[in-house]
Amino acid sequence: MPKVVFQIEGGKPVTVECNVGDNLLELARRSNVAIDAPCSGNGSCGKCRVKLVEGELESMPTRHISDDEYKEGWRLSCASKVIADCTIFVPDIASAYQSRMKTADLSSPKEVAIFDECQENLKHSGIHFKNAYLAQVLTLAEPSLEDTMPDNERLTWAIEEALGVEHVHIPFPVMVKLAHTLRENNFRICVKGEKKGDTFECMEVCAPDDTNIIGCAIDIGTTTVTMVLTDLTSGKLLAKGSSGNGQIRYGADVINRIIEQGKPGGKKKLQDAILKETLVPILANLCKTAGINARSILRLCVGANTTMNHLFVGVDAQSVRMEPYVPSFFHWDGLLAGDLKLPANPLAPVLIAPNIGSYVGGDITAGTLASGIWDKDEMSLFIDLGTNGEIVFGNRDFLMSCACSAGPAFEGGDISCGMRATDGAMEAVTIDVDTMEPTVSIIGDEGQKCVGICGSGIIDLISELYRCGIINAKGLFVREGKRVKRDAHGMGRYVVAFPEESETEREVSLNEVDIDNFIRAKGAIFSAIDTLLKSVDMTVDMIDRVYVAGGIGSGINMKNAVNIGMFPDVDIEKFHYIGNSSLTGAYAMVMSNEAEAKCAEVAANMTYLELSTYPGYMDSFVAACFLPHTDRSLFPHSIQER
Numbered sequence: 001m002p003k004v005v006f007q008i009e010g011g012k013p014v015t016v017e018c019n020v021g022d023n024l025l026e027l028a029r030r031s032n033v034a035i036d037a038p039c040s041g042n043g044s045c046g047k048c049r050v051k052l053v054e055g056e057l058e059s060m061p062t063r064h065i066s067d068d069e070y071k072e073g074w075r076l077s078c079a080s081k082v083i084a085d086c087t088i089f090v091p092d093i094a095s096a097y098q099s100r101m102k103t104a105d106l107s108s109p110k111e112v113a114i115f116d117e118c119q120e121n122l123k124h125s126g127i128h129f130k131n132a133y134l135a136q137v138l139t140l141a142e143p144s145l146e147d148t149m150p151d152n153e154r155l156t157w158a159i160e161e162a163l164g165v166e167h168v169h170i171p172f173p174v175m176v177k178l179a180h181t182l183r184e185n186n187f188r189i190c191v192k193g194e195k196k197g198d199t200f201e202c203m204e205v206c207a208p209d210d211t212n213i214i215g216c217a218i219d220i221g222t223t224t225v226t227m228v229l230t231d232l233t234s235g236k237l238l239a240k241g242s243s244g245n246g247q248i249r250y251g252a253d254v255i256n257r258i259i260e261q262g263k264p265g266g267k268k269k270l271q272d273a274i275l276k277e278t279l280v281p282i283l284a285n286l287c288k289t290a291g292i293n294a295r296s297i298l299r300l301c302v303g304a305n306t307t308m309n310h311l312f313v314g315v316d317a318q319s320v321r322m323e324p325y326v327p328s329f330f331h332w333d334g335l336l337a338g339d340l341k342l343p344a345n346p347l348a349p350v351l352i353a354p355n356i357g358s359y360v361g362g363d364i365t366a367g368t369l370a371s372g373i374w375d376k377d378e379m380s381l382f383i384d385l386g387t388n389g390e391i392v393f394g395n396r397d398f399l400m401s402c403a404c405s406a407g408p409a410f411e412g413g414d415i416s417c418g419m420r421a422t423d424g425a426m427e428a429v430t431i432d433v434d435t436m437e438p439t440v441s442i443i444g445d446e447g448q449k450c451v452g453i454c455g456s457g458i459i460d461l462i463s464e465l466y467r468c469g470i471i472n473a474k475g476l477f478v479r480e481g482k483r484v485k486r487d488a489h490g491m492g493r494y495v496v497a498f499p500e501e502s503e504t505e506r507e508v509s510l511n512e513v514d515i516d517n518f519i520r521a522k523g524a525i526f527s528a529i530d531t532l533l534k535s536v537d538m539t540v541d542m543i544d545r546v547y548v549a550g551g552i553g554s555g556i557n558m559k560n561a562v563n564i565g566m567f568p569d570v571d572i573e574k575f576h577y578i579g580n581s582s583l584t585g586a587y588a589m590v591m592s593n594e595a596e597a598k599c600a601e602v603a604a605n606m607t608y609l610e611l612s613t614y615p616g617y618m619d620s621f622v623a624a625c626f627l628p629h630t631d632r633s634l635f636p637h638s639i640q641e642r
Contacts, residue, residue: 003085006033007053009092018082024050024057025077028090029249032277035090036420038413040251040260041078045413048077055086064416106228106240106580114579115587118370119235122588122595125375129592132195133232133298135211136162140187151178159191159200167199173338173346174202181205192298192345203298203347212296214238215590216286216344218279219363219583220304220312221245222254222387223411223420225278226583229286232299235591239286244420246277247311252408253387254307254359258317271314275340283343297344300337301351301589301596303582305361305388309352313340325358325610331600351589353582353599357608359403364390365603366585369595371547371578374399374602378544381529383567384581385455385550387411389525392606393532399602400536402609404528409521410455410552415514417452417496417507424451424503426496427555431464433641436481438464438496449503450496453510456555458518461510463560465494466627469642473627475515479642485509522566523624529568530624531617535609540568540634549581562637565628569635 004027006014016031025048028035039045046064052073059070060079077088106112123129138158141147149157152175156168170178181189185207192204192213213232219225226242247270250260261270287294302312306327310317313335315328331354338346353362353369364384373380375396382392389406392399412418412425419425423444430439440457442448453461465471470479477484477492486492493511502508533539546567548556558575561567567575578584588595611617628635 002082004082005087006031006090007087008033008090020083022082023078024075024080024082024088027082028077033090034246034249035077037078037249038252038408038411039078040256043076043079045252045408046076046416047413047419049074049091050077050080051075051089051091053087053089056084057081057086058083106226106237106583107242111579114577115584118372118578118581118584119588121372122370125372127588127592127594127598129235129588129595131215131232131299131591131593133193133213133215134163134195135190135192135213137190137208137211138162138188140182140189142187151182155182155191155202155205159202163195163200165195165198165200168202169199170202171347174205178205181207192296194298201347203345204295206293206295210293210296212292214290214292214297215587216283216297216300217583217586217590218300218302218304219580219586220274220279220302220308221363221582222305222308223248223252225274225282226580227279227282227286228583228587229290229292229297230587230590232591238290238292241282241286241289243278243282246273249273252411252413254305255321257311258307258321261311261316262318267314267316270311274308274312275342280343287343294343295345297337298348299351299590300342300344300348301353301366301586303353303363303366303586305363305390306355306358307361308363309355309361313352320358327355327358330355331603351596353586353589354603356401356603356606357403357610359388359405360390360401360606360608363582364392364401365599365606366589367549367578367581368392368399368401368585368602368606369588369599370581370584371549373545373547374598374605376545379538379542380545380547381543381568382547382581383525383529383549385410385525385548385552385556389528391525391528391532393529393536393538398536399606400532400609401606402528402532402611404524404611406521406524409458409518412452412454412458414517414521415453415458416511417509418458418514419452419454421454421456421552421555424448425454426450426452426457426461426508427454428557429457429460429464429496431461431468431470433468436468436470436479436483438483440496450501450508451503452508453496454555455552456557458510458514459522459564459566460557460560461494461496462515462518462627463557463563465510465515466564467639467641469640470494471515471627475519475627476512519564519625519627522561522564523621523626525566526568526629527617527621527624528611530620531611531614532609534616534620535614540570543568543570543574546570546575547578547581548575549578562635563628563639565624565626565635565638569628569637 428441
């Protein structure tokens with residue numbers, strides 16, 4: 001059997017035996033070698049580049065690998081088969097999404113300030129940040145020959161007396177450790193649990209010095225995962241962290257992952273990728289950082305889209321993508337951390353922010369809760385930008401929602417030099433209208449060279465190319481110069497970084513196909529907004545506020561987004577970035593029973609509009625696939641200086 005050695009840049013090598021003819025990307029997946037493949041291995045994105053160091057591969061020709069690069073050993077892993085022993089170099093760019101992706105994870109003072117403001121606004125809306133979890137230190141009388149009361153009754157009587165309750169429930173996971181805990185601590189212990197009226201649900205018995213009661217809020221995005229630990233009494237954030245979603249290697253979008261789940265063993269593979277590879281390491285690290293025992297985590301809440309929710313709990317998601325698009329669940333009560341083997345108290349409830357449709361999930365209901373638009377008279381537009389685009393419109397009287405398939409372009413997918421927001425990504429750019437020379441901003445330490453272009457950078461670049469008259473309304477190049485190159489077929493591209501200016505010594509550019517792909521993505525966003533407004537007989541000028549959420553939203557130049565026709569042309573002052581609203585909403589639900597109830601109410605009262613069946617949506621989409629739009633009157637402030 002052939003032996004493959006994966007040499008991972010910045011990591012330890014992985015050696016695996018395989019069969020002749022095994023696909024290299026599939027082999028890497030089975031071996032937990034992280035290779036980014038936004039297209040899920042269909043050969044369209046060109047992101048799964050690896051280098052053959054020794055041995056042999058059978059590789060199909062591809063437009064993503066030049067002749068010179070092929071001679072140097074570069075291959076697409078999805079287009080390569082193992083035919084003999086070989087050594088494969090996996091560049092850091094292929095796997096950096098795991099740990100270095102830029103996320104809205106409260107790591108900056110700006111994100112923290114936005115998070116705090118959202119929580120204060122919820123409190124002003126009348127939501128009390130209270131829950132029923134508590135920790136109580138008890139001193140029990142030690143048993144003797146004269147006092148042979150069993151441990152469970154002894155504990156029950158002590159709890160009833162201390163808390164003034166009439167009923168105490170001691171479940172199995174507590175019962176099995178009760179005898180040892182009592183005697184190890186000389187019958188002085190701490191009990192933790194939830195007080196429900198006249199009943200105390202005992203969740204933990206431990207040493208008297210461990211009085212922590214902790215909550216955990218989780219945002220499971222298609223691309224990234226973010227988590228915070230909080231004190232359930234004070235609300236203080238104790239630790240926070242994030243990483244890329246380990247499921248990324250199975251596809252950048254939910255459809256590819258649902259397809260992957262349907263393959264033999266796929267359900268477990270996708271669940272392991274989010275639980276074992278992503279959530280468990282983050283949670284373990286946060287507990288270590290905060291100096292707490294994982295069993296002190298008594299309540300968790302997850303904000304995630306409908307597909308991610310299904311993959312997270314290990315439920316078949318096939319019906320999500322198939323007509324009539326009915327998921328297995330919208331709302332689920334009774335899920336416990338122990339059911340999923342999460343490193344938390346096994347009796348801790350795992351709240352899932354309710355879904356309202358196949359493509360509008362709990363991340364949007366949690367985000368809508370966080371935005372506060374449900375408590376406002378003014379007409380508000382809520383836009384969550386990520387791998388998919390979800391939109392909510394309304395006020396305290398009504399809420400309408402929809403989702404559009406923007407594709408992976410906002411995360412750098414379907415873009416020749418696109419990449420996610422990690423080190424080396426160009427995140428912002430301006431272009432001199434006369435010289436056509438760019439001034440770029442690169443993610444990373446000072447001196448970091450350009451590797452590719454992330455979503456916010458693509459928006460800026462297309463807007464600047466259009467403003468400077470370098471491309472026309474169709475996204476075709478109409479000016480020539482040092483930075484504008486054309487291939488043998490006449491297709492134009494704009495060079496952001498020449499080979500000598502880039503980290504990889506490969507040209508970083510944006511071509512006409514890339515621009516067309518992105519125009520379709522931005523067209524999907526605007527046409528969804530347009531259709532949602534039309535469904536309630538309203539127009540753009542009736543929008544009072546626009547709330548933009550999601551990781552990509554942090555870097556978006558709103559003016560440029562309007563300039564290319566992605567967002568409606570309203571006063572820039574009406575735009576407000578509200579950070580990771582899914583995480584913010586999940587935190588509120590962890591801390592507050594009232595917030596949990598309000599999120600369920602918001603979901604129940606929200607109308608879901610299925611765009612694929614709505615008359616006129618496709619016409620609106622086609623009209624939006626120009627810069628900025630076929631109807632220029634919709635974008636009076638769009639600028640083209642030359």
